[in-house]
Amino acid sequence: LKMSKGTVGYDVITYLADIGQDEDFEVARKKAEKLGAKKVYIEDLRKEFVQDFIWPAVQANAVYEDRYLLGTSIARPCIARRQVEIARKEGAEYISHGATGKGNDQIRFELSCYALYPEVKVIAPWRIPEFYNRFKGRIDLMEFAKKYDIPVPVTPKAPWSMDANLMHISYESGILENPKSHAPADLYLMTKSPKDSPDTSDELELEFQSGVPVKVTNTKDNTSKSSPLEIYSYLNEIGSKHGVGRIDIVENRFIGMKSRGIYETPGGTILLSAHLDIETFTMDKEVRRIKQGLSVRFSELVYNGFWYSPECDYVRHCIAKSQENVDGKVQLSVFKGQVYILGRESPKSLYNEDLVSMDVQGDYDPCDATGFIRINAVRRYHKADEAPLCLLNSLQSSA
Amino acid sequence: LKMSKGTVGYDVITYLADIGQDEDFEVARKKAEKLGAKKVYIEDLRKEFVQDFIWPAVQANAVYEDRYLLGTSIARPCIARRQVEIARKEGAEYISHGATGKGNDQIRFELSCYALYPEVKVIAPWRIPEFYNRFKGRIDLMEFAKKYDIPVPVTPKAPWSMDANLMHISYESGILENPKSHAPADLYLMTKSPKDSPDTSDELELEFQSGVPVKVTNTKDNTSKSSPLEIYSYLNEIGSKHGVGRIDIVENRFIGMKSRGIYETPGGTILLSAHLDIETFTMDKEVRRIKQGLSVRFSELVYNGFWYSPECDYVRHCIAKSQENVDGKVQLSVFKGQVYILGRESPKSLYNEDLVSMDVQGDYDPCDATGFIRINAVRRYHKADEAPLCLLNSLQSSA
């Protein structure tokens, strides 16, 4: 529910995006209508989410701080893009969202809105003192809801907050705020526990074109999918079944605070493994090195909310360019929380079996390596001070 | 066996490093003596390997091309360092090794030797035409061994090549050269198959000081280790038991060819997860960003054989500097090939529970975020051309 009820002279149009979360959209519609929304938009954005947002992230091997696959970060510009389209169509001057004042999502929503609709004004209640001073906790909110007859769930909320979409579920806050506390086993909603997952693996073949999957086949039962949404949903199904993609991290928010988050990204984790494999197989080593640097930048930009920015457009363009030959098939097995790459093949492979063989020479003269090594040794080496080792040694002595 | 028999007027000193591989060193000693070695050095370098080579890699989160933990790459300078010490002590003018002419190891050995002993001459038989033309395959070598009464294993070699040390085993060549072929299940020698690994997890607490582990405790049975070699060996034991650290990749060698490698790095994989966790918990976000870039560089340098180089010394120094506050404890669970981080604590943590809390304000004014976002939106956004998306769309239509 992106806009709350207006009681003082504003027309309110509500907008709810279906990006794959488990939600009763009809209940949401009725609630919005009941509360006086002038118009109610509930939109299925799942296809666009996969094609326009998840696919570029796959091409980039997008990972924030070495671990987080950005499931929430890339959903925000997808939601905001449609929100802005509706706002423009309806002539809305204000846009509102319910993100808190301490998080990343406020930034992601608002930077997207300002980029696509520069003259819009944003209402973020959780940054308005009258609002957040009045509603200091859940009880205040429940009382308000009761007073104004706003239907709210009766079951008590889990003692943490969640964000769910097709790509992942994230869990944070509440009892998770203590970084030492272990997550309870029943927290995870999207993946089976590896302890309870099947004792036999599934084996998949994933086919890529230009760095995005175009087909997935389960080689055990021949299930096969070939549209983006179906592929991604099937990878989610397999990943979930085998408990793939659970992480527990402390990450750095854009606004400079550290935050503990738990994520489960079943399909995305499978795709990341497979894409890394086919990419290295088909891409020149030095191109990949440059692209790897751009990917780190891309991940930071997306995490920080700059999906719609000149630099993110630029980086996305450069990354897409690097993917032109990333075609081929990867065979992998999924089992007990892990993805195991088994083999790969590609019409565009730069792998040269003769060249690398220990049994045949290929078009390669080993004598050349002598010169290569000797030239690489021309620069003079001064025995360096042993600072890092000293540091370690001093540690050892104290241990 | 680092130097082969000399028959034409050279004294040969043999040198064999124990860096944790499974080998019968007494057999090796006898073989060397029997073949006429003037002197035989067999040295246990395991402690130095852990402290001086693995620990800096842990501090760096060293990973090559997003996946390979550099188990062979960091062993080479360790072996070469001692080899050079012996060569200098013995007054040897030549150093020899048995690495092939197509691989990375020749470079790693020789660059280390040239750096530490610039005037040394290197003999690399596999790059000498008289040698490699005479010994075209296993049969030629076996015949030569028979003729000169050189003891060789009678059991046929596995149809691939292996490199083993305390940190990992690598498998490549032979039937693995076809990148599509799946590795046989019985290839792995260092880790149990996740299919056969225990159905209950082990839980560890790893304590770090300055970015290196100083203690590991198994919280189920209170096993505890605190010297570097014992810690690493114990992590190997746990990792092996649970099938942790298996990867199958295609990587880019320094000499520009792609190569398929299979690796198992049980202890190193646990350490990487744990170090990533404690590092992000204790290190400033922007420092970490800079350090992350240096780590990518470090990994490339080490992979390419530049451990002993001005730039690798420099990067190692900078990385060690970044680790000064990376102290604390990480709790984790190891199960069926996976490492799950459960929680962390640190006296040097930069995590501020009040600041990040959704329930209390902490020293933070949400209104500030409004200005932050608005200033971040000052730059003008021109709707970018949709090149990456078009590219994807054209793919979809053909699918």
Next chain:
Amino acid sequence: LKMSKGTVGYDVITYLADIGQDEDFEVARKKAEKLGAKKVYIEDLRKEFVQDFIWPAVQANAVYEDRYLLGTSIARPCIARRQVEIARKEGAEYISHGATGKGNDQIRFELSCYALYPEVKVIAPWRIPEFYNRFKGRIDLMEFAKKYDIPVPVTPKAPWSMDANLMHISYESGILENPKSHAPADLYLMTKSPKDSPDTSDELELEFQSGVPVKVTNTKDNTSKSSPLEIYSYLNEIGSKHGVGRIDIVENRFIGMKSRGIYETPGGTILLSAHLDIETFTMDKEVRRIKQGLSVRFSELVYNGFWYSPECDYVRHCIAKSQENVDGKVQLSVFKGQVYILGRESPKSLYNEDLVSMDVQGDYDPCDATGFIRINAVRRYHKADEAPLCLLNSLQSSA
């Protein structure tokens, strides 16, 4: 004048830093006293400015956006550091400054203050609506000054704004805001016009230790200086005399707007040339490459106001480390706005005359280059699409 008069119950302590600007400090003192300052601090920070701020910038070859030498950027943390010391000593809870709400300086002052005195509160009048709405232009300010008997200069201000210190003078705003307008010839106060500068050059020898100058000698008249402030002042004198260091640029402010600035940095420009020379002469190529990347980061951090930040401390440490062997002497000539490097020598040089000589072989075998080149050609080259050239060609046809 860092704090304006308080009339409503606050004690005001004024603080004015002498960082080399041309100013009558006694007049300033009297003015502050007359206006009721409780205490007046006027401090000569020139030595600290050179040693603690300019020197690290010299080590870094600090340049923002390829041209700006950061003369204002590095002065701000110098001023703020002392301001905070005074504020702490005096028990001041508030700190104020006169920087505008659109510029970089507000950020530089305040981030420094928050870093060094986290609990301080900042008063920035030009961001307080009651203030900036009341004083919309010069006339309002003059009237206020007259009414309250505040002495102000009677001569009309130049039609631009200036910031001067020992390192540079910057000019911006006013008639310079039109990026097309040429700067008037009489704008420059720190350097002679190259058109009027002497027709004979000065020749200097600059001696460096650890990347900072320790001595400058004019080889024509044997003038010599060896304390940091004297060296820098002398380089300014020579640079000014010959019209060195004038630039006219459009730069990107941290807050995302482009701004036109004109700068003159006479001594700094000479130092940059000389340091680049001695650094490349004494530093390993690959170390320098890594350091160059850190320097770009350093320059951005300093420009953006993060002098006192974990990452800037870290980068400064790493850069200083790289300078350990940057010792030696550079001979140069200064003439008509230009610095010409003439020669260099160093006890730590990595330059090897024999090695590079076309006349003697040195310790180098040209045959090695063959292998080096051939291995560098192992990667396969696919004739690339000619996109960039097409782009150029299409331009040409339209021209």
Next chain:
Amino acid sequence: LKMSKGTVGYDVITYLADIGQDEDFEVARKKAEKLGAKKVYIEDLRKEFVQDFIWPAVQANAVYEDRYLLGTSIARPCIARRQVEIARKEGAEYISHGATGKGNDQIRFELSCYALYPEVKVIAPWRIPEFYNRFKGRIDLMEFAKKYDIPVPVTPKAPWSMDANLMHISYESGILENPKSHAPADLYLMTKSPKDSPDTSDELELEFQSGVPVKVTNTKDNTSKSSPLEIYSYLNEIGSKHGVGRIDIVENRFIGMKSRGIYETPGGTILLSAHLDIETFTMDKEVRRIKQGLSVRFSELVYNGFWYSPECDYVRHCIAKSQENVDGKVQLSVFKGQVYILGRESPKSLYNEDLVSMDVQGDYDPCDATGFIRINAVRRYHKADEAPLCLLNSLQSSA
């Protein structure tokens, strides 16, 4: 002269590229014919050199190690490209060049040849022991020439070596090998000494489209040029007249040795200044930051001989993409060795005069800056150890 005389059964085809050097091509043709060349190619590549090689370098602001504009580096692939075309057309199996075995040019020629004609074999006499052992110095060569009646210049060669083309002249070796020796005043052939250059400036307006110049106008005499070759030649003319673009540096060769080079690049230096100006005026700040990193990479790749490589194609593509809006006009003045930017204008400018103005508010609320600054100060600052300063202080005390 790219191929020397064959006397033992090989047909020799000679190829000489005109890339703007001052050379008597007819004399060269006759000499080749006289020496028995089967065919003589003398080709004017100046247009291609400007358009396909200099222009991309301009777009990149290509500078190696902060100073060298790559005038030789980008000429090599231009020459080699045509050489390969001729070799293929003529069915030549071998290609030869006269570059030494210690320099960069051998690498640049050969990597280009191997990339464009992978099966070609390269003959590099200066790396063949029979050749370089026979011709140890100039005298041996002169005797050989005399014996075989090969016409050679009678005037003694300057005591250094030169490489000249449309973009620059480089000087190295000989008496310049001593890095301390100052270059003699009469060394420079392409530019007037600033001491003798005119006492009045020239003023130019340079118009760019997509980051390359499409028109130059001398605003004093209305001279105007608009084809690539004419533009570049005219910039050379003006730059030469005013002594622009002389540098004396020590640089790092790809093969790991340091080398002293003196360069004059008159037109290129003007273009670099102008392009930097128009680029920052029209390009988003963050895009430019990413592009700047790619440019450093581009310069290294080109210097090292990788013009024709997958990664250089990739980087060139990305850089060209960044230039799409780099349109506009730059006014500048050229005087006594210096280029002074005077002003700029562009239909694609991102400069917003209202936004940046100190007199009008524009679409900007100064209050936002407060939040921006405060959020940027959220990360905790630990007073860093003062290592860099200590280091400096210890220096000072010894001074």
